[in-house]
Amino acid sequence: MGLKRNVSLTTGLKYKGQGPMLTFVLHRLGGLGMAIFITVHILASFVGGEIGSFFNNIYEHWAFQIVIFFFVLFHAINGLRITILDLWPKLLEHLREAVWVEWAVFIPIYGLAVFVIITTALGG
Amino acid sequence: MATKSKSLPLTKRGLNFEMLMWIFTRLSALAMYALILFAIIGALVMGARNQMNLADVLRWGFMPNNTHVLSTDVPDLAPWATPFWRFVASALVLVATAHGVHGLVVIADDYIVSPRGRSIVRFISIVFMLAMIGIGVYVIWTA
Numbered sequence: 001m002g003l004k005r006n007v008s009l010t011t012g013l014k015y016k017g018q019g020p021m022l023t024f025v026l027h028r029l030g031g032l033g034m035a036i037f038i039t040v041h042i043l044a045s046f047v048g049g050e051i052g053s054f055f056n057n058i059y060e061h062w063a064f065q066i067v068i069f070f071f072v073l074f075h076a077i078n079g080l081r082i083t084i085l086d087l088w089p090k091l092l093e094h095l096r097e098a099v100w101v102e103w104a105v106f107i108p109i110y111g112l113a114v115f116v117i118i119t120t121a122l123g124g
Numbered sequence: 125m126a127t128k129s130k131s132l133p134l135t136k137r138g139l140n141f142e143m144l145m146w147i148f149t150r151l152s153a154l155a156m157y158a159l160i161l162f163a164i165i166g167a168l169v170m171g172a173r174n175q176m177n178l179a180d181v182l183r184w185g186f187m188p189n190n191t192h193v194l195s196t197d198v199p200d201l202a203p204w205a206t207p208f209w210r211f212v213a214s215a216l217v218l219v220a221t222a223h224g225v226h227g228l229v230v231i232a233d234d235y236i237v238s239p240r241g242r243s244i245v246r247f248i249s250i251v252f253m254l255a256m257i258g259i260g261v262y263v264i265w266t267a
Contacts, residue, residue, distance in 0.1 A: 031227045038224070042256060045191070045263045060195065065179060072186060080157065083150045116178045 019099040027078045030071035037068055062121035069113050077106045145226055152223040159216045163188040163209075170203050188213045191267045210264050217260040225253040 015021070037059075044055035058064055081102045085091050091098065137143070164185040172181050175197040183192050190205035198204065232245045 028231060031224070032231065035224050035228055038220070039256065042260045042263060045267070046259050069179070069182070076157070076160075079153045083153055086150060113179055113182060120177055120179065 030075040033071045152219045160185045213264045225249050
């Protein structure tokens with residue numbers, strides 16, 4: 001019932017939401033990813049032992065950190081954009097520009113973090 | 125001619141629980157920015173500039189728990205494991221769990237629309253939230 005659509009799935013996938021739609025998808029994906037990551041991380045730390053360190057070793061791996069930093073940083077910066085636009089609705093007229101500003105803030109911080117993670121992983 | 129305000133007055137907008145949670149999501153996000161910024165500044169004061177890289181500082185910032193600085197060049201963990209930082213970390217767990225579980229409910233509501241299904245989702249989410257807060261705070265104070 002909840003999945004009943006007014007448009008077909010293929011039409012839905014072809015929806016051209018562009019920049020703002022992409023931020024919506026990434027925000028939701030990042031939020032879900034974080035919820036799963038943090039739940040497992042807390043439970044792993046609680047259980048401890050071999051099972052706990054099995055999961056926490058995955059989390060300390062540089063490849064995983066690159067993914068989770070993307071989720072967390074994007075969710076944080078996109079969330080700040082949403083909060084600002086929601087609390088000052090007049091700014092909503094500049095939604096597309098706000099999304100560009102958001103990427104301009106996100107890319108340098110994330111790029112620098114990824115650079116540091118990789119150089120550390122390579123023994124830098 | 126004065127342009128008419130697009131936003132409804134509060135009385136016509138309907139001040140219900142969902143509206144309050146909408147505000148809570150924004151305010152808890154702002155609270156998390158404050159806590160994370162506070163933890164990052166604290167890390168810099170405690171000497172992170174020389175002993176941690178950016179990724180380590182961010183990891184500490186997202187959860188100021190002393191096990192998050194174990195694999196860095198910090199010589200002494202004691203200043204990072206004080207009750208003060210444990211309280212900051214507990215506050216972050218509290219706010220983040222409430223924010224996150226409500227986010228999961230919002231996503232679930234997009235797919236589960238029957239009143240019965242939604243009340244089941246809410247019941248599970250409250251139990252889950254309380255359990256995760258309890259376990260999270262326990263881990264922080266025993267780590």
